[in-house]
Structures are given as structure tokens and as C-alpha cells.
Amino acid sequence: QQNRLNTAAEAPQATATPKPLNKLTLALDFTPNPNHTGVYVAQQKGWYREAGIDLHILPFSQNSFPDTLVTQGQADVAFSSTETIVLDAAKNQPIVSLAAILSHNTSVLVTRDDGSIKRPKDLDGKKFGSYGAPYEVPIVSTAIKHDGGKGNFKNIILGTDAIQAVITKQVDFAWVFGLDVEQARAQGAKLKTFSVTEYGVPDYYAPNLVSSEKTIKEKHDLLQTFMEITQRGYDYASKNPEEATKLLIAGAPQGTFSDEKQLEQGQRFASSHYEDEGMKWGVQDAKIWKAYVDFILKTNSVTDDKEKPVKALDSTKLFTNEFVK
Amino acid sequence: MKRSWISLYGPAMILALVLLLGWQMYTRIGNVNPLVLPAPTEIITTLGKSWDTLFDHTVYTLMETVLGLALATICALVLALIMDLVGVVRRALYPLLILSQTIPIVALAPLLRIWFGFDMGPKILVVILFCFFPITVACIDGLEGTPGDLIKLLRSMKASRWQQLWFVRLPGALPSFFSGLRIAATYAPIAAIFGEIVGAEKGLGIFMQFSLNARATAQVFASIVILSLLSLFLFGFVILLERLALPWYHSTTASNRDGDNVSRKSK
Amino acid sequence: MKRSWISLYGPAMILALVLLLGWQMYTRIGNVNPLVLPAPTEIITTLGKSWDTLFDHTVYTLMETVLGLALATICALVLALIMDLVGVVRRALYPLLILSQTIPIVALAPLLRIWFGFDMGPKILVVILFCFFPITVACIDGLEGTPGDLIKLLRSMKASRWQQLWFVRLPGALPSFFSGLRIAATYAPIAAIFGEIVGAEKGLGIFMQFSLNARATAQVFASIVILSLLSLFLFGFVILLERLALPWYHSTTASNRDGDNVSRKSK
Amino acid sequence: MEQRSIAVSIKKVSKRYLHQGREVPVLQEIDLTVPQAAFVSLVGPSGCGKSSLLHLIAGLDEPDEGEIILHGDSKSSRAGKCGYMLQQPLLLPWRTVEENVILGLDVRKTPRKEALEKARDLLKRFGLADFAENYPATLSGGMKQRVALLRTVLFQNELLLLDEPFGALDALTRQTMHLWLQDLWESISASVLLVTHDIREAIFLSDTIYVMSHRPARILQRYDVDLPRPRKIEDLSQEHVIQLEQKIFAQLMEEEKV
Amino acid sequence: MEQRSIAVSIKKVSKRYLHQGREVPVLQEIDLTVPQAAFVSLVGPSGCGKSSLLHLIAGLDEPDEGEIILHGDSKSSRAGKCGYMLQQPLLLPWRTVEENVILGLDVRKTPRKEALEKARDLLKRFGLADFAENYPATLSGGMKQRVALLRTVLFQNELLLLDEPFGALDALTRQTMHLWLQDLWESISASVLLVTHDIREAIFLSDTIYVMSHRPARILQRYDVDLPRPRKIEDLSQEHVIQLEQKIFAQLMEEEKV
């Protein structure tokens, strides 16, 4: 199948003599956003189709976890995150990271820029608006403790957009992707951020593209093709943020974006983090994986399917660089 | 006639206007963050601006709703009939049906997705799950409401159970059925929205989710407006259907013989 | 007596058991991922294991529910009375009340959060918003249902409007009020769960959300079991209340004078 | 007759109702008198306006023309001055029999204890003592009507307006009720205006019978019933009584037809 | 009498109902005969078991003891062989008058056209042609009962079981209905068994009257009404008729008291 991957010039020929397309389903971790751009670029450019892949992007919904869709075999690949991969592994629902979307952890603690909070330490006793995931509290309190605080705060589970809750003063801080902050700023929000990696939280990959061991085994060649093209998509988006923004808008369901300026700023941020200088997009480092696993297991927040804390986990099984050589 | 229309709906209109005006003032003067509460005018502008997109999503949701409602009606009718005809089935199912109403849909989402995928299926199923209960209960009540003497009469005519059902019990249960359908129709669009959290590409619920994540609050409110209109539309449609299907029912409850109101003793 | 109890609830119990067994088999034999659908036995084990945590959250949700229901009842009574006594208020409010039922609470969450913070306030408010409508409508129906002749009788006795209300219309509206309350009570716990997504630290809804995010599906189902039990408990409580408050109503609808069933002509 | 004082006197009373935008005349120059302690009946075709007339007398509405003089007074409000009883017993199911009987006194704010004493006394006198603490649902139709009558009497025993009080009872029960009502009436010497469709009932109970025309109702004729009191059922078989019955019947059939 | 053939003959019929776990005897060795084309009435105190008896004859239930012989046949099912009419008119509000009248024929699967023709003919013969296409809601109480009677007759005109068909009508309307029913009965020469509380009604319409005891019901007495046909209202004032009425009344009052 690999040799079917031809140059764009041959594409018209390929469509003239239709070859059998192989269906591949992809699940999203959020409404379409610049983390997903590479996929949308490749799809809009017709690269998947040329390579014989009929890509189905499953609609995102708050209640369908992309990793679960993969473990259930309802999706072949999905956007997820290192936190979730570890969580699932502990619950005996193994998924494998095929690629890191961004080279580094861009997640931040975000608060209003009104001078009341100057450093993570000041967040002690404040209201934290969370998604309700089990890894949030340990990570956030690590950052606060690292800055000399006690790491105690009120954990309020919002279920809805955390940045909005911060802006409207319903909570004092939240933990989000750097991308989210860029977009909120584009909307005019005045926000202050603390990068968690600067405060004792290891650098790890989020989001990631994941798949299941079963799919990797059964659809190996198809995945290989998919990942190569996806890599091309992210390469393109890395180099042409403006063009990529347009393709993202065109590819995402109608009505996803209400504000293009906001999106452009987010895309510029994401494009600058897709691949570090001199590195290929998606490649992951075993040391980084081990660091996160060690870190999060120590907090006792990762539990098995009997809800008992997990003490050890083989981090090398959680990812592969096989598809992004 | 015209005057009575105004005196009937006038107060509600005026109150609605006052509330809208108050809202407008509050958002303007109270310096409210439009991310939290957009002004009514802003919602209207958004409605106009996003009309094409909104329309698309609305059509999808409407389709889910109508299909779901139709299937729910069929299921409810069949179930009500079976429960009515077979005592054991009824005593076995009724308590469980009531119990089932206390289960939040969220829990079923993953299952529905696995069994039915991402197409319209699971959303329609959620609408059915929401709507069939009030219709079933209304149908059973209606069928039960047949006066015992009427059944006696039919039995004395040697009517079979099916004839009793067809000639007397079903037609007699129709008014009750329609009142159940009215309630179901009102809630059906909200049910469809819930169904969309199972996973969907289109629909007002999805649009709301997009808008929430994009912090486009005016769009969220615009979707709510459309949703309310959908509910009202379906409600009105059922009422229309009822008037067409049961001319005898409404001519009775309204005024009797034209002009002559001499009400002779009847009971 | 005992036999009739069995024949009344037996079929439902048997069906419930069969369904549970089928579920157990399906999860075991069908090789279903326990993350999607845990076996009933697993849910029971989880209930036992997480009992302390669950109990904590349940108490919180129950408090929200009961407070919300109580306040909803008060609001509904007051509103029904005002709407009943003042025609203009009624015509102004009724259509808007119905319209308000078509608004999904989810969309209001951010607003409620802003206005009422994270304490019990907004959750109780959501319960009130969910529950006061059926109670209000039932009360108004009940008050309206007073036979016109009874009002004539009172008026011929020169009874004031308040006396008419107190002696005749309110007591007569009680059965209807209770049937509204019964419905409201059944839905109140689900309403509380919805209220919790507004943002909360505790409660069954939060526990469910947390369990979902932690992919602890058995815990999600355990919460649902508790939720159903809460609904049933409240439903039973309202029925008990009704029997205590309206002894005349139930002695009437059940069998008449003990033993002697000679039904004299009454109408 | 002229010497006896007058309980109600109705003078040229007319009433129109608005029905679907049109004014429908219902009562037309009705003249009628109920002397003190007399039993007067009103018969007429269905829907002619009998209930409407009682409605006016009870003070629930005002006539368009004419006047209604209650105990010599035509000015002040009539509400609360008559015992008005409708066809249905209208007992409150949540009140026991004795509590139902004191409803009128409750409205008048009579102290509970005093009211209940009076009610119990009345119930005892008219053979209902055993049921005083029953709920109405446990009573037969005839019993209910008796309780309703006693409620009416306890509220106001000078003038009773009875609108087909026995219309819903079966023929036998009705006959027992006639005897009972005659008894009651004699022992409290109230003035009664009774509306009925049952000519025998009217004859058996009344001193005077007014026959009304079809709508708009006028008084067609007034009959005095010449029978000594207390009357017995057998009295109805007297020749002149049967003739009276047939005369009224013929008159009414004529009116029903039109 | 012995020569005329028999429509129904009831022989030592007993019936017990289960009420709150206890067996309550309702009918006790009832003996009763309705000759062909005769009009027989059944009077008795309330709740004694009159309706229960009709219930049995109509084939809705089986007696515990004794037998019911319908047209000489005591074996085969009785359902569908009598025209059974209950106190309420029980018209179907969604069917027009003519459609209501053909209900029995619909049950028998008679073709619509044929059935409607028969119904229209009947409605015309008995003065209801103008209302054939009305909905029942637009009819007065008396009209409704007429339609219900015609429905019964159209279904089965050999034996009619009428359970207080006029109990809910006002006294005047009832009297008109008596004349109408007499007319109808004579023109179709059906056998009728009528249950009523109204002794005059029974006397006016019947050839034979059975008086029942209080529950458990036995036949107390059987009276033959000696009046030529067709009867007029005036006939009821005849001396011997009034005596009969009073005798039955006294008998029933006695039974009601126990």
C-alpha cells in the first residue's frame, strides 16, 4: 500500500480509475480546533483519498470519550492525551499513542489578569474550575506546592467551558491548553498564565493521536499510510498557518467557529508548537513518557478497575514511534 | 371576536415585551459581560447572521424530533394495547416503565452508541425513550377510562375483544392519547438535543456545543430561541391534528348547538 | 390479602429478575467491555465498596432535592393562587410559563452560576425550575375544577372570595395538587443532577461526572441505582403524605362502607 | 292570603342573558309571591328560566327590570338571606356530615362549638344523628339530599329556595323524601319556593303552584292546591287532585312542544 | 297465558358475588317468566339485585344455581340474543345518531349500507329522522334515550332487557317517553323485561309486575295489570290502578326499611 502513496501530480489519474477505499474512523477530543488542523488540511487537500483512505471524522460530543471509542473499536484512531492514556492503561483498557500533536506540554494555569494573583502560590484556597478528571487535582496542586503553596484549593466541577467561568469570575483559575488562552485573548480577555512545566510538572504530550493494539495489528498498513499523510498535513499547517486556518474552517462542520480572527491566533500558536526545530512532527521521547508515568503514579491518583491505586506501569507500552519515523 | 383575542393574549404579549425590554436594559446598563448574557437585540442579529448554519442544524434536529415522535407514538400505542389486553404484561411492565423514567440518558449514551452507531439512530432512540412514556401512560389511562357499562353493552352484543377495542375503547381513548402526545411533542425537541450528546455531526445540540466551546454565547441563545419555536410549532401541530381527528370532541366541549343554548336535562 | 400483593407485584419482580439475569449473562458471555456496561453483580460490589463516598454525595443531592421540592411547592402554591385570583396575571403568565418549559436548563447553567454561585443555591433553583411547573399547573387545574354550583352555593351564603377559597376551592384542589407533586417528586432528583452540572463540589451528579471521567463505569451505574431509589423514595413519601392529608379522598376511591356494599342510587 | 305577611314578592321581573353576542330574553315580567310560611312550587318546561329566577332571588344576580322584595325590603343585598339549594347535594367530601351541615354558619363565623351543637340537634331531630360523623361518600343519594337540606335550613330557615332537590333521586326514594320534607317544613314553618319537573311532587307539597311558559318564561297560571295538611300519599288519588295533575301536565306538554 | 310461547323463563336462579373475600348472596331462587310479546316489569328496593338478574339473562354471567331458558333453549350462550339497555344512554360521542343506532349491526358485521338503511327507516318511523346525522352531544337527555332504545331494538327486537332506561330523566320527559315506548313496543311486538323504581311507570307499561324483596332478592309477589291497550295517562287514575300502586308502594317501603 505504501507504494500507492504517489505525488500530487498523479492524483487526477487516481480518481479517474477509482480504487477501493479503506475506511478509517477518527474520534475527536474536542470541537475541531487548531490541534486537529493537520488532519483537516490533509483531508481538504484530498491526500487521504488519493492514498486510498476514506477518512470518517466522528463528531465530537462531551459524553463520548475518544479513547473509549478506540477501545470499543468504534474508532480506529483518536485524539486523546497522555493523562488519559495512562488512566486507561491502569484500567486495563490499553491504547497506544501514535504521535504527539505538540512537541511540548503547553498547558497552563490560567487566571484573571487583575493583579490579585501574582504567582501559583497565591492560588491556595482559591476556586478551581475543573473538568472533573482524576489527574487534575494532583497536577494543579503539584504546581502550587512547587511554588511554595500548600496545594489546597476548592475543586469545582464545571462540566462546561472553564475559561468562561474564569473570565466571569465564577472561579479563580483553571487548567487549560495554551491554545485556549490564545483564543480567549483574541476575544479580548485579560488573562494571566503559569505554564505547569515551569512549576514541577513534567513536560509530556497533550494532545496525542492514539489507536488500540488491536487496530495497530489488524490495520497496520492502513495506519502507516494514514500517519504519513497526517504528518504531511501537520507539516503543511506548521509552515502555512493562514492557509491551514482556511482549510480547517472548510473541513470542520458548519458553524464550528464563530470568530475567524480568534481561530487565526490560535492556529498561529499551535503551528508554532507542532514540531520543534529540526524535529519531525509526532515523534515522542521515551524519557518524557517515563517521567509522566512516574510522576502521576506517585500521586496515587491512578486507579485500576477495582479503584485501587496503581503502583507500577510500563511506560514503553503506551506509545510507539513506529508510524512517524 | 377580535377583541377577545386581544384580551386573551394581550397581557402575555405585554409581559413578554416588558421582560425583553428589562433584559435589554439590564445588559446595557448593568454592564453585563455579553459572554454571560447577550442582549436580546444581539441574539436577534446573531439569528439573522447565522441563519444559514442554524437552519441546517434545525432541519436535522427537527427530523430527529419528528421521526422520534412518530416512532414513539407507534411504540406507545402498541405497548399500551398489549399492556391493556394482557394483564400480566401490564403488571410486569408498568412498574419497570416508571422506574425507567428515573434513569438519566447520559448513562445510556455509550451503550446506544455501541448498539446504534453515530447516525440518526441513537438520537431518534433517545427521543423515543423520552416521549413514549407519557404517550403510553395517556393511552392506557384512556383505554382504562372506558365506562364499564359500555363494555357490558358491547359484551351483551357478543362483541369480541377486538370489536370492543375497535368500536369503543380505541376511539374513546383518543382524547387522552392526544393530551399525552401534546406533552410528548413539547418535550421532543429537548429530547433530541439530549440525544445529540450521544454523538452527532449536526443538530441544534451540536451547534450549541460548538457555540459554548467557542464562547459564542449569543449563538447559544439563538439556538435556544429556535428550540423554543420548534417546541411551540410541534405543540400547535398536535393541536391541529387533534382538531382534525376528533371533530366531535371539540364541538362538544365548545358551545353546543348554534345559537340555541337551551340545555335540556341530560343526566 | 397476601396473595393479591404477590399477584400485583409478582410479575414485575419476576421480569426485573429476568432482565437482571439477562444483563448479567450478556456482560459475561457477550464479552462486553465493563467500561461500557458493567455486570449487575459488579455494580452491587461497587455500591458496597464506594458506599461511604456515595452516601456523602447522596445526602447532598437529597438535601438539594428536598429543599428544592419544598420551595417549588411553596412557589407553585403562591403562583397558582395569584394566577387564579387575578385574571390578568394569569393570562400574562400562563403562556410564558409554558414557553419556559421549552428552555433547556443546560443553557442557563452559566447564568445561574453567575447569579447564585456554587453553593446549593443554583442547584435548588434548577430543582425549583423543573418542579414548580407541574405543581402549578396541577394546582390551577384543581382550583379551576371547583364545580360552578358549589361557588353559587357559597355566594348565596354571602361567602367572601377568601372564604370560597378556604372552605371549598383549596380543599377541593388538594387531590390535584398531590398528583402534581407526585410527578414533581419523581423528577426532582434528576433535576438536582442537572443542577449540579452548573458547577458543584459534591452531589451524585458530580460523582457521576467524576466517575465518567475516571472511566469508572460501575460507579456511574451505582450512582444511577441510588438516583432511582431516591426517586422512588420521594414518590412513596408523597403518596404517604397524601394519604395522611386526604383521608376522605382515599376512603372514597377505595371500597365504601365496610362489608356492606349496597350501593344506593346517588346520582 | 292578603293578611299573611309576604316572604318574597317578585314584581314584573325580566332578565336577559348575553349568549354568543345576542341578548336572549329568559324571564319576562314575572309576577310571583311566596307568603310567609307557605310552600310554593314552580313548574315549567326545561330550559325556560326557572333556575334563573331562583338565581335572582338568591341575590347572585340582579334583574334587568322589575323588583324582588325580600321580607318587605327591595333595596339591600339579598345574598345570605335565603337558604338556596341546588339539584346536586354539593356536600364537601372532606367534611363530615355535621361539618357539612354547619358550612353556612362557618361562613357567618359562628363559633364552631355553638354551630356543631345546633347541627347535631338538627340531625337528631330529622333522623340523621347516626351519620353525623360519617363522610358524605358513605351515604346514599337520599341521605345526601337530606344532609344538604339540613345545611340549607341551618343557614337560613325563613326562606328556602329549592331547585329540583329530588330530581336526581330514584322514584321510590323521592317519595320518601317528600314525606320527610313535609315534616321538616311543618316543624320549622319556613317559606319555601320549590322548582320541580315532577307535577305530583308539586301537588303533594305545595299550597300554590305556578306554571311557567317556555322561554322567555312568563307565568302562565297559578293553581292553589286544596288539600288538608299533613298530607298522605293516598291523597294524590283524590279525583280533583288527579284532574289538577292532568291539567298541569297537558299545559306543560303544550309548552314543551313549542 | 299457558298457550303463549315463552321468551325467557327463569327457574330457581341463585347468584352469589364475592365481596371482600366473603360470598354475598344476591339472588335467591328467582322464578320469573316473560311470555312472548309481553311487557314484564321488575321492581324492588335499591341494591337488591335487579341489575344482576338482567346481567345474567343478557349472558354476561352465569347463575350459580337454576337455569335461564331463552326461547326454549337453556344450553347455548345467551350473549347476543337479547337487546340489553342500561340506565345511561351510552351513546358513542364520535358516532352520529344513525351510526350509533347501527352499532349492534356493526358488531354483527352487517354491511354498512344495509345497516344504515335499516337505521334510517327506524329513526324515521319513531320521529328521529331529523337528527340522524347529528352527534349525540347535540341531543337532549330524552332524545339520547330514544336513540339508545332504537339501537337496542335494531340489534335485537325479540327480547328487550331494559334496566331503568328512564331513571335519569326528569319527571315530565319521562312521561313522554312512556307513551313513546308503548308505541314502539306495540309496533314491533317485542318481549320486554323492564327494571324500574317507578311504580307508576311499571303499571302504565306492563302486563305483569314482579316485586322483589331486599337482598338477597326473592320474588315477593307477582301482579297482573288489568288495563286495556293502548293505555293513556288518565288510565292511571282509575281506582283499582291507584290501589295497586299503593299496594306495591307499601310493599317496597317495607322492604327498603329492613
Ligand SMILES: Nc1ncnc2c1ncn2[C@@H]1O[C@H](COP(=O)(O)OP(=O)(O)OP(=O)(O)O)[C@@H](O)[C@H]1O
Ligand atoms: N348566566 C347565563 N348566561 C347565559 N345564558 C344563560 C345563563 N343562565 C341561564 N342561561 C340560559 O337561560 C335559559 C334558562 O336557563 P335556566 O337554567 O334558568 O332554565 P331552567 O328552567 O332552570 O331549565 P331546567 O329545566 O333545565 O333546569 C337557558 O337557555 C340557559 O342557556
Ligand SMILES: Nc1ncnc2c1ncn2[C@@H]1O[C@H](COP(=O)(O)OP(=O)(O)OP(=O)(O)O)[C@@H](O)[C@H]1O
Ligand atoms: N360483579 C359483582 N361483584 C360483587 N358484587 C356485586 C357485583 N354485581 C353486583 N354486586 C352486588 O350485588 C348487589 C345487587 O346489585 P344490583 O346492581 O344487581 O342491584 P340493583 O337492584 O340493580 O340496585 P339498584 O336499584 O341500585 O339499581 C349489590 O349489593 C352489589 O354491590
Ligand SMILES: Cc1ncc(C[n+]2csc(CCO)c2C)c(N)n1
Ligand atoms: C482545544 C482544547 N481545549 C480544551 C480541551 C479540554 N480539555 C480536556 S482535558 C484538558 C487538560 C489538559 O489535558 C483540557 C484542556 C481540549 N481537549 N482541547
Ligand SMILES: [Mg+2]
Ligand atoms: Mg334549572
Ligand SMILES: [Mg+2]
Ligand atoms: Mg340496578
